[in-house]
Amino acid sequence: MHALARTFAVALLLAAGTPAGAAPAPALWDHVGYDAEDSWFNPRETAITASTVRRLVRKWSVRLRSAETCSSFSGPIVAGGRVFVGDLAGITAYDAATGARRWSHDWGGSTEGGTPRMAVADGLLVVGYNDCTSVSDPNPVLLALDVRNGLRRWSADPPLIGTMIVDKGAVLASGTDVSGDSRTVAYRVRDGRELWRAPGRRIGGTSANGTVAGFAAGGAKAYDITTGTVRWTVKRHLLPGAATPAGDTFYGTGDKERLVAVDVKNGAVRWTALGPSELIATDGTRLYRSDGEAIVALDARTGKQVWRRNLPAYGGQPVVAGGVVYAGGIALDAARGTVITGPPPLGGDLVVTGGVLYQSHEGALTAYTVGG
Template sequence: MRIGIVTLAAVLLAACASNEVANKPAELADVETPEVKFKRAWSKDVGAGSAGKFAALVPLVVDTRVFTADAKGRIRALDTGAGATLWSKSTDYRFVAGPGLGNGQVLLGTLDGEVVGFDTVTGEERWRTVVDAEVLAAPVEGGGRVVTRTVDGRVFGLDADNGEREWEFNRAAPALTLRGLSDPLVRGGNTIIGLDTGHVISLDTRTGDVDWEQLIREPTGRSELERIVDVDAQLLLDDGRLFTASYGGELVVLSAVTGREIWRRNLQSYTGMAVNGDQLYVTDAAGTVWALDVVTGAAIWDQSDLSYRGLTQPVWFRGNLIVGDYEGYLHVLSPADGRVIGRSRPARDAIRATPRIEGERLYVLATDGTLAALETVPVEP
């Protein structure tokens, strides 16, 4: 069966066609008394970015290096200190997912159904494997396997040394899905995957055998659009608990060991979550940021002043919550009450990739290929 794929913008437009005002991005109010400010350590143009296409390309920060790739086939390694280029390679690949890291390699997925491993030190290609369908999630390594997902619902386990196929798991995708996949979560010999069918599964990373499976959201409704239940929000593991969210409207916490449900609540999300202490933070499909009690799921606060601004997954950075948006802004939210307490604009194009943290710096990649390294600075009283 032919698989239909839609972007989130198309879904929201169709859902609210009768009320255009509902999807109008919120206008930004000034942060009159900022409590957090940023300074730019450096900023670089690292290529074509997503080249106007949907791509799950992110910055990969490892110790003193940051790796990037663009949709036109260029891959780079930069020094985190000042952003100096360590190496740069041009290829004929059309990268759309990654980079991931594993076994001394930078791992990337392509529009043409390939997974490619590059040496982290030299940038030389080590291997290439064809998986027959577009790779929309970053390949992830663990236990000698590179686990990768394709748009048609398959999961592959590849030999991390040479890319040879070791196993394949196949769960046919529904007739209509969102364009995007959550990355595999590889931990302790198991790989956990959120599926477009509304399920979460745990696979043995070495063999691909199913350890457990749990339904997050069952499809309902008459139309294929109404029945979209993709578990596209990035899975989050914390203290043995697995946090999952479906576009179908359920946020569910499971035991990472058994898949047993701990709690659930109604909340529609497709980006991801962050946790700190006793609070879980999540961006919903409308752009409202929520703080929930990590034990019960009860709402602590919600912040809707950034609605429909295409917010990223929230990240915890130096005691505050950070989200990026479609105009290249970073917003700083207070974890106590959700107030916007700071703002910076490191790019002029959309920030769709989750910001990355390494040490005292925040790394942001925009869709036009702008890569910025930011630090916080004291605010004068």
Template sequence: MSRETSRRSILKHIAGAGATFSLLSGEVTAAQPTCRNATATPPADAWPTIGHDAGRTYYNPGTSGPQTEVSERWTTALPTRELPTIAGGKAYVGGSSLRALDVDDGSQIWARSPPNCRYTTPAIGPETVYSAVAHRNDDEQTVTIQALDATDGVRRWATEPLVTGESVAASAPVLVDGTIFGLVRAEQERFFYAVSFDSRAVEWRHTVAESVDEFAVTDGTLIYAVEEQVRAISITGDTAQWAVNSPPIRGLAAASGTVVVVSDNSITALATEDGTERWHTELGSVGEPGFEGSNSFGQPALADGSVIIGTRSSVFASVRQEGGATLYKRDLITGERQEIQDAVLRPAIPDDLDFYNESPYVRYGWGRPAVSSDTIFVPQYGSINGGSGFNSARSGLVAIDRETFEVRWTSTEVASSPVIVAEDRLFATSVRHSESLLTMLEAATTNDT
């Protein structure tokens, strides 16, 4: 996935993610035969779009996940750093090609790779996947929405170009009630669009002057974040509904009439209908004895009326104590704190490390949760850098029971990266030696008899 050089490119890469905005290029062609059964829903255990759903909740209630520590079943290289989408035994991956992989062994089932094209992460409908595709032709680039057969990758139809320019970009689309929503850019022009399944034509456009950090669709509303403001428009037209000022936003998710907006040190819950504040909470400094540093919030997940979110800590330790990063669960409507979980995978500190003279720098925290019907799966990392060259690092995955908030298992075999839970499996993306990888994880086997 390519990105603008600015830290706030049109949408941040989800490393913790949220809705990723891919600066891609793709293909332009005439419309093909109609899409079958376009308005139905994908299987209940699928992960059909980035963040699982148009609200970016990272909650998949239709599936479970490994109940014991996991091990790697297969790993395959990816041409992109985007998260895949998963349904019907296939993982779909965008990039310079659009590929479908078998979730059982990672083998390629089909690939579509016309020249000079790049595909966003596709959104999955029944029998069909939808991608925003950018195509370069000489010095001109265009973006179209394409529908491809989920079985073999054959293109069913494509829209007319949504945008044309020397440099174009497109977000991964989302599907809501027979309409495709997304964001495109050409040079300094950017706008949200709504494309009908039936007509394959743009029903409306909503121009945005600033770079967009996050967006979600819920309750008939498209909500998006620019650097210091949250805005909402109606999905039945480009009518602005409300706008609320906010600190710089690093995460956004929406469900149950509420949008949760996350900055580095605060969480605010707004009513989707009119943007009024339901609750707000601030995150103080690390504040543990012997520590000086900072805390920041990570990315949220929303599940059955709860907000699940972790913090990250960067501290200078003057005494040998732990502190900082915490995983919280709060009530979505009231903000009341329901549960709290301290860091599990802490960086290892040697007993003989001279804290006063070495001044080690400690970083650790929780990543973005992915939530199944019964389990919260949260990446975690930790590192210590000592003044004399001592370094220690740990990362992995923590599985937490949704009801009791107790740790079920931890694994250090998993890179600290966002995970996807679908079809009772776990999938993780990672980067090793500058190569992007997708790994399927399953419950580890034992030699017990």
């Protein structure tokens, strides 16, 4: 929750005259993973909690645009009173309160976009995606759309977009192509001007208060996202996938494919653990990790298991808000891992913000709020 990525959205909400106390907090989930840290944790949610989630009722639902393409639906992000979601024809903005369509952006030219990465910053919806029609020629696209009307403000020629990070007024694109060549380039959010590049380097999908890190032959390096200044170098593998909300610890893939916790200041390993390291979320107290049809909570300081719970379906990406963990289509108490019975089916991609749970699932975007 650092950087300019939140400034515009909050200002737009206030300018719109949102009544005091009408929502528990401004409705804001302006990165796919909530924040630039990719923590998947909303610390501001106070309406949808472990005691109220079972009373969720549908507020509105819309069908997402369909088309004969290889594209796929994305999870939603929320900012400035709008919900942005990738559909089979491009990207569409909906009114967060009513579900009314505000504008749509279609895939350009002959491209068909894969699942887009999105974030809102400086009044722009920054979007990165690869053409899904060809693995060998993915034609990556990076562009910025005006959040008010969807008009294109700038575009750039990025590397393959394996990860995209928006933080501190910069957007970083990084990826490794089919021949094994990695490349990272950072651009200025305001106008798309290139800031710096790191040939041969693959950066993980998280910024810890402006520090990004990734690997190449010989080890891992951490950089300042705005300048490219090297902050530290270590002779081991590291690909961060999340950071604590405080921005002091990276979590991700380390040597021998182990889950690793790393000090953001110097790259020192704090702990390692066996098990998957890709689908993770953290509230700073616990790290939540999907493990097939189960979810595991680890102590964020030590890596020791706190609880484990089998799920009725594949866990997918955990989401944490209001003391609740959402995974595998159900809700669990974040502290104890107990299943909370009663809420509607919670499959697909979820975000929880401003007292509303937004769900993108099976071609529909649905908003739920707490009923009486």
